Amino acid sequence: MPTADPIPLLKLLGDPTRLRILALLDREELSVGELARALGLAQSRVSNHLRLLRDAGLLAERHAGASTFLRRNGVALEGDPGPGLASRLWGALGEELAALPEHAADLVRLEGVLADRRSKAGEFFDRVAEEWDKLGIAFDTGQARHRAAAHLLPADFVLADLGCGTGYFSQPLVGHCSRLVCIDLSARMLDEAKKRLDPVRRSTDIEYKVGGLDALPLADGELDGVVAGMVLHHLPELDAPLTEMRRVLRPGGTAVVVELAPHGEAWMRGELGDRALGLAPADVCAAFERVGFEDVALDPVDDRYCPKGPDGAVELSLYAVRGRVPRASLSARNGATN
Template sequence: MTAAVDIFRALADPTRLRIVALLRRMELSVGELAQVLGQSQPRVSRHVKILVDAGVAARRREGSWVFLTPAPSPIAVPLFALIDAGGEDHWAVADAARLNAVRADRATAAERYFAGHAEQWDAIRSLHVADSAVEAHMRDLLGSGLGRLVDIGTGTGRMIELLGVSATHATGIDRSPEMLRLARAKLADAPTPVDFRQADVAELPLADASADTVVMHQVLHYIPAPEAALREAARIVAPGGRLLIVDFASHDREELRTQDAHARLGFSDAQIGGWLGASGLSLTDTHELTGGELTVKLWLGTRPAVAKALAA
């Protein structure tokens, strides 16, 4: 009963309701919340503390930044459903618009970086970890018979170059036109049919369950809302299909935010496993590659195949 009372008290304030609604859309820092809400950081921090103390929100430290995310208790879940049933008020509409502006600011910063480094991108990735070791593990983990392959954040098309020979068709997706021009030039004579599409990872121009193998190689740490990107990637994975994520393990190299436009300083197994599970996939395999300044992790998510009993 005490927990329920604390949650009701926490959600009784209109500003805290707005904060919860924003956090349910994406992880945000206190500064970003203040920007969206149009309030001072100290004031927003006080609201956040009440939500955290009540078990409605949770803090996650990442280097010098602290991100906030919903941490709904079993009591809070039906309350969220009740809030949703009430529809959006004018504050919710305005907050959503300002949140989109925060996302656009982040994406623009990343795009500037990519546009300025398109030709050197393969070399820049090599500075972090030996690509040859990572690629060997990727091939071993995925094996052959990749079917319909989709490479999200394809960059210069290296993953399609590496894995496309085992696929029946490959699609490369990237926001940067500079990257796609390089990829098209590199793979003009690829033995596997390949097409490239300019699109955002949050809105893939592909149908549900349209891919057998989806790859996100060194992409997730650039995305402002990685949980949403994984959810969208999982959407296109067909029954029995797989999603391979290759990225950095959690680290504290804060300078990568400014030097290399990293939005996230790596990920933990718990984070990736939780996001995959929430998207209907199971974390079926993990690999860790140490060496160099950062540790590279491979996470393999699988969508269960349709049960034979249901098909009969």
């Protein structure tokens, strides 16, 4: 193994300022200006030492815009006397560096430099925050945020959208469950749902099934969650569909119903096929409890349904009711009620 003269390296490291520089650059990547401030020295005094350290290959540089950032180069260097002598010497110095008279003061100043750097970044974003979304910083498909969400949410969930129509309530579920079953009486509505959902299906298996809420084409306990958005007011009564929802959910599974509050828009019967002009939240909550859901809760929804009527668009209030299937076994419960 070729060896080289170690004396130049030892001389280089024998200088206290150069050791302080290396100790700081071992902790943080710094610009020349930041380094000079952390050392409490004029930049001109630091530059000469940096040139020597750079020539000896002890510094790594990164250029960003007009600034050059420096770090201690810990890699064994070409021309290094012996394999990585500089690195080995550095390793051997270890805690001895802390005994350098100026080192503690350097660290305090370094903290100040880093705090300034953070607050500069904060100031920059404070300045642009209001304009940020208008700066044209756009994403292409939006997949990145869906990927992030998919990693965070329990993706092994199996969900169903009942009376899914064109898939409006399904859309935010896609990508956040392993399987989604879209069910509707109308095959043509399911075709429209497919057009909407298949292009964004990501990791979710989506099934489209023709079926009624009073006899769901699903096995007992097959689902972790169901949503029924804007569909119960099309049905003659609440107990049969809610009993079916409870049957197809596993113990602990959740049902969510989104409904229209009672309203007086009678034209919606003829134009939109509505049977009831909205449903009273208390009636929906009572039906949830009657069929055996627990933790039944009414959630206000900050949204309105805005269909176009004969006299222009109307704004109708919405609400959500949710309930959970008891964790005690379904068969025990069925045995008690049958």
